[in-house]
Amino acid sequence: MSSVATEPARHAGTYRGLVARRLVILAGLAGLLLLSVAVDVSLGPARYSLADVLRTILAPGGADLQMRVVVWDIRMPMALLAVTVGASLSLAGAQMQTILANPLASPFTLGLSAAASFGAAMAMVLGVTLFPAAIGLMVPVNAFVMAMAASLLIFGLSTLRGVTVETIVLLGIALVFTFNAALALLQYFASEQALSAVVFWTMGSLTKATWGKVAITAAILAVCTPLFARRAWALTAIRLGETRAAAMGVPVKRLRLEALFLVSLLAAVPVSFVGTIGFIGIVGPHVARLLLGEDQRFFLPGAMLSGAVILSATSVLSKALLPGAVLPIGIITALVGVPFFMALILTKGRKAW
Amino acid sequence: MVRLALEQLGARYGRREILTNASTPWLEGGALTALVGANAAGKSTLFRRIAGQLRGTGSVRLSDATDSDLRYMPQDTAMTAALTVYESIILALKQGSGGWRLSAKELAAVDDVLHRFGIAHLAEQQLPELSGGQRQSVSIAQTLVTRPKVVLMDEPTSALDLYRQFEILDALRRYAAETGAVVILALHDLNQVMRTCTTTIALAGGRIVETGPTLEVLTPDLIRQLYGIDSRVERCSQGCPMMIVDGPAAQLLTA
Numbered sequence: 001m002s003s004v005a006t007e008p009a010r011h012a013g014t015y016r017g018l019v020a021r022r023l024v025i026l027a028g029l030a031g032l033l034l035l036s037v038a039v040d041v042s043l044g045p046a047r048y049s050l051a052d053v054l055r056t057i058l059a060p061g062g063a064d065l066q067m068r069v070v071v072w073d074i075r076m077p078m079a080l081l082a083v084t085v086g087a088s089l090s091l092a093g094a095q096m097q098t099i100l101a102n103p104l105a106s107p108f109t110l111g112l113s114a115a116a117s118f119g120a121a122m123a124m125v126l127g128v129t130l131f132p133a134a135i136g137l138m139v140p141v142n143a144f145v146m147a148m149a150a151s152l153l154i155f156g157l158s159t160l161r162g163v164t165v166e167t168i169v170l171l172g173i174a175l176v177f178t179f180n181a182a183l184a185l186l187q188y189f190a191s192e193q194a195l196s197a198v199v200f201w202t203m204g205s206l207t208k209a210t211w212g213k214v215a216i217t218a219a220i221l222a223v224c225t226p227l228f229a230r231r232a233w234a235l236t237a238i239r240l241g242e243t244r245a246a247a248m249g250v251p252v253k254r255l256r257l258e259a260l261f262l263v264s265l266l267a268a269v270p271v272s273f274v275g276t277i278g279f280i281g282i283v284g285p286h287v288a289r290l291l292l293g294e295d296q297r298f299f300l301p302g303a304m305l306s307g308a309v310i311l312s313a314t315s316v317l318s319k320a321l322l323p324g325a326v327l328p329i330g331i332i333t334a335l336v337g338v339p340f341f342m343a344l345i346l347t348k349g350r351k352a353w
Numbered sequence: 354m355v356r357l358a359l360e361q362l363g364a365r366y367g368r369r370e371i372l373t374n375a376s377t378p379w380l381e382g383g384a385l386t387a388l389v390g391a392n393a394a395g396k397s398t399l400f401r402r403i404a405g406q407l408r409g410t411g412s413v414r415l416s417d418a419t420d421s422d423l424r425y426m427p428q429d430t431a432m433t434a435a436l437t438v439y440e441s442i443i444l445a446l447k448q449g450s451g452g453w454r455l456s457a458k459e460l461a462a463v464d465d466v467l468h469r470f471g472i473a474h475l476a477e478q479q480l481p482e483l484s485g486g487q488r489q490s491v492s493i494a495q496t497l498v499t500r501p502k503v504v505l506m507d508e509p510t511s512a513l514d515l516y517r518q519f520e521i522l523d524a525l526r527r528y529a530a531e532t533g534a535v536v537i538l539a540l541h542d543l544n545q546v547m548r549t550c551t552t553t554i555a556l557a558g559g560r561i562v563e564t565g566p567t568l569e570v571l572t573p574d575l576i577r578q579l580y581g582i583d584s585r586v587e588r589c590s591q592g593c594p595m596m597i598v599d600g601p602a603a604q605l606l607t608a
Contacts, residue, residue, distance in 0.1 A: 011467060011476045012460040015439050101433075233447045239434035240441065240480075243427040244492070246406055248448045294435040295444075297453050 022298045025291050029305035033083065036312040040079040043319045046070055073211075081209040082315040082329075083308045084217035085270040089277065090284025090307020091221070092266040094299065095228060097285055098235050099259045100165050101242075106281035107267030110154060110168070111175030112147045113278055116271045117202050118179045118186070119146025124197045125190040139201070143272035150175050151264035155257065163253045165242075168260070204275035204330025206315060213273045220269050224262045225304070231255060232296035239294055279334045280307050283341045290344060310337060355382035355418045355502045357535045359561075361411035364395075364402040370559065371398040372409065377564045379416070380552060382502070382535040385526050387546040387567065389539075390556035391580055396539045399556065400425055400505045415503065418535075421449075424501035428508055429489050432480040438491050439476045442466060445495035466494040470524050471517075485512040493521065497528060504536045510545070518542075522549045543571060547586075547594045555579060568594055 042053040048067060056063040056071045063071070093106040107113065119142035122128045129138045130145040154171045161167040187195055228235065234255055237245040246252050267281070284307030285299075292302040311329070317336055318327045358379045364372040372395050380386055390396050401407045404425035415422075436444070442463045443455065467473040472490045475483065483491065489512045496504065509525070510518045526549055529536040537554070540546050546553060546567060553570040555563040557579050563570045568586070576584050576596065584598045 011439060011464050011473065012457075014477060015443075015460065018437070232453065233444060233450075236434070236436070236444050237448060239436070240432055240444070240495075241430045243430060244432075244495075247404065247425045247427050248445055248495075249421075250448065289435050293437070293440065295440050 022292050022302075026298065026301055026305065029291075029302065029309055033305060033309045033312060036309060036316060037079050037083060040082065040312055040316050040319075041071060041075045043316060044070065044075055045324055077209040077211050077214050078206045079312065079315065080214045081206055081217065081274065082312045084214060084221060085206075085274055085277065086280055086284065086308040086311025087304040088217055088221055088266045088270045088307075089280040090288075090303045090310075091224070091228070091300070092263045093281030093307075094285035094288065094303035095235070095259050095263050096281070098238055098294075098296075099256045100169060101239065102165065102169065103286070104282070105169070106278065107263055107271075108276075108278040108281060109176070110172030111150050111179055112264065112267050113271050113276045114176045114179035114183065115150035116143040116147040116268060117198075117276060118183045119143040120201050120272070120275070121183055121186045121190075121198045122146075124201065125186045125194045140272040144268050146179075147268035147271060148264060150179070151260065151268070155260055155264075158260075159257065163256055168256075200328070201275045202330075203328035204277040204333070205326075205328050206274055207326060208273070217270055217273065220265055221304075224266050225300070227262060228259070228296070228300055231258075232300060235259070236294060236296045236299075275328075275330060277311065277330045277333055279337050280311055283337050284310055286341065287344065354416075355422075355533050355535050356380060356416040357382075357418075357503055358414045359403070359411070360414060362399070362402050362413070363410035364398050364407045365409065371395050372402055372559045375399060375402075375411070375556075375559075375561045377554060377561060380535055380537070380554075380564075382417075382529065382533045384529055384536075384551040385522070385549055386535065386537045386552040386554065387540050387550035388537055388554045388556060389541070389543065389546060389571075389579065394556045394579075395559040396556055397428065397507055398559070400507055400537075400539065403505060418502040422502035424496045424499065424504055426492055426496040426504075426506040426509060429485065429492065429512055432483070432488060432491075434480055436480050437476065438472065438478050438480065438483070439463060439467070441480055441491060442494050442498050446498045462498055462500075466498045469497075469528070470494050471520055486514060486517060489513060490517070490521065493525075500532060502532065502534045504534055506537070507539045508541065509538055510540065510542075518545065525549075543576065543596045547571060547596065571596070 038054065041057065042048065042050045052067065053071055056067050060068050060072060089107065096105040096107060097103055119130065120139045123138040123142040130142050154168060154175065157171055158167045187198060190198065234250045237248050237250050238252060238255065242252050285303045287306040288299055288302035292298040311333065314329055314333045314336060318329045318332045321327060356379045359375050359377045362372060362375040388396050388399065398407065402409055403413050404423060405420065446459055446462060467476055470490050470493055472494060475487055475491065489509065493509055496506065510521055513521060522545060525536060528534065538550065550567050552565065553567040554561055555570055555575055562578065563575060571586060573584050573586060576582060582598055584596050586594055586596050589595050
């Protein structure tokens with residue numbers, strides 16, 4: 001016990017080192033994201049050099065009109081939508097896994113994407129709009145309304161039953177099956193043209209990106225992130241178990257409902273714009289957890305960054321795999337992401353989950 | 354000096370009444386108090402009712418402390434979070450304080466509990482890698498890092514080996530003496546209770562049947578009433594009180 005006097009400094013020092021290492025990892029992820037976005041913007045059917053593209057981004061006035069339109073109006077919104085959507089879905093998945101204490105949880109296991117697909121299909125097959133004022137945006141608005149309706153249903157019913165993890169998960173699974181069946185029914189009666197539109201929509205695609213969509217998804221991130229950040233310690237404590245967190249003074253049930261609502265927003269809006277890109281919500285948080293642990297001060301930005309990096313890199317791949325064609329990004333995310341994800345799980349020896 | 358008294362506390366799960374009119378005289382801080390009783394006697398319910406996690410009738414009176422000075426440690430459960438022991442204790446310290454930054458004083462408080470409860474060597478370990486006993490020690494450190502004035506611990510030594518039981522109970526006794534805190538421990542080992550706790554609360558069927566100095570409460574009659582076991586309480590040759598079982602348990606062995 002003679003080392004007691006010097007030991008405390010050692011542990012605090014080790015901890016400071018851990019914090020510094022995590023900040024470096026976060027900075028690395030941010031750097032990776034910038035790189036990926038730059039490559040993403042430079043790739044496309046029209047072949048421009050990276051230097052030309054960078055010049056067009058930094059000094060748009062000097063570039064010729066065609067290049068300015070391609071880079072600023074087509075590629076930039078797509079590349080940035082990949083970033084905001086990736087960050088939103090990953091953050092949604094991260095907090096879902098946190099509040100439900102379940103590594104499999106994601107906005108999609110709760111039926112949000114099934115509901116969104118059903119809403120989109122209603123527009124494409126039946127021409128039904130759930131919000132007549134926005135007839136031009138029928139598909140995304142329908143998808144959003146259905147996704148929010150699904151999550152509000154879970155919200156309401158689980159409040160009746162006491163907001164336990166089991167209630168939320170079981171209701172979510174019931175909704176997945178319900179909406180999938182309803183979607184199949186619509187597809188069964190759909191015309192061939194409508195059917196292919198529905199199928200393509202559910203594959204997920206960034207090609208309909210606009211600056212408006214980038215702005216909306218970014219705004220939702222800008223609203224939700226600080227709300228989660230303010231609760232960082234409480235959210236981390238929930239992962240020690242419900243009773244332990246409650247004993248530390250965390251209002252577990254209220255926090256769960258608040259998070260559920262924010263997660264619904266974070267997931268429903270991107271899905272209504274780009275279709276089903278489900279894998280990000282599971283893999284993004286797991287990558288962040290393996291790299292940074294679950295202290296939300298690092299896990300929260302880490303999950304957003306890793307989700308954004310993964311979707312941005314996937315966007316690059318979806319253009320690079322078949323020259324001249326842009327493959328639906330929802331397909332590539334899972335096909336390319338899964339082997340990478342498995343390698344990560346198998347090489348990291350941690351026992352968390 | 355911190356003091357705590359219970360007045361007619363009641364609690365129910367649905368229609369089932371778990372706790373009835375639980376009252377105690379003023380319990381003085383500065384030493385350990387034991388809460389004893391058979392399984393399902395209502396020990397955890399009483400703790401959760403005092404901690405405000407359950408609502409019900411009656412009231413908890415505190416002197417020289419407020420509700421926010423109270424910490425409750427639930428019974429041991431798994432911890433699967435990807436956090437180090439050090440981080441998990443920081444987490445307990447920072448609840449309610451909001452800010453993301455950690456002061457040198459806060460880090461010193463974490464180091465203090467790590468050493469106080471003999472788990473400094475675990476500081477950098479991941480929670481899921483801990484054994485049951487290690488996890489329990491970490492739980493205790495999490496509970497006491499804020500230096501609460503009222504502490505309720507549900508079976509804090511149930512997963513510990515014999516040496517660690519003595520070490521932890523001794524550390525808890527010193528914590529109470531240093532801070533003047535009211536520390537109530539739900540314990541099953543009556544010999545440990547007699548050795549370390551000055552006051553004992555006995556609970557049976559959701560009612561407090563006795564509160565007072567440990568040796569006056571833990572009589573053979575009361576032990577029979579609580580556990581259905583015939584026993585004697587005697588002094589060992591060194592003078593320390595011991596419970597010796599002659600009842601059904603001993604009969605089972607010789608049968």
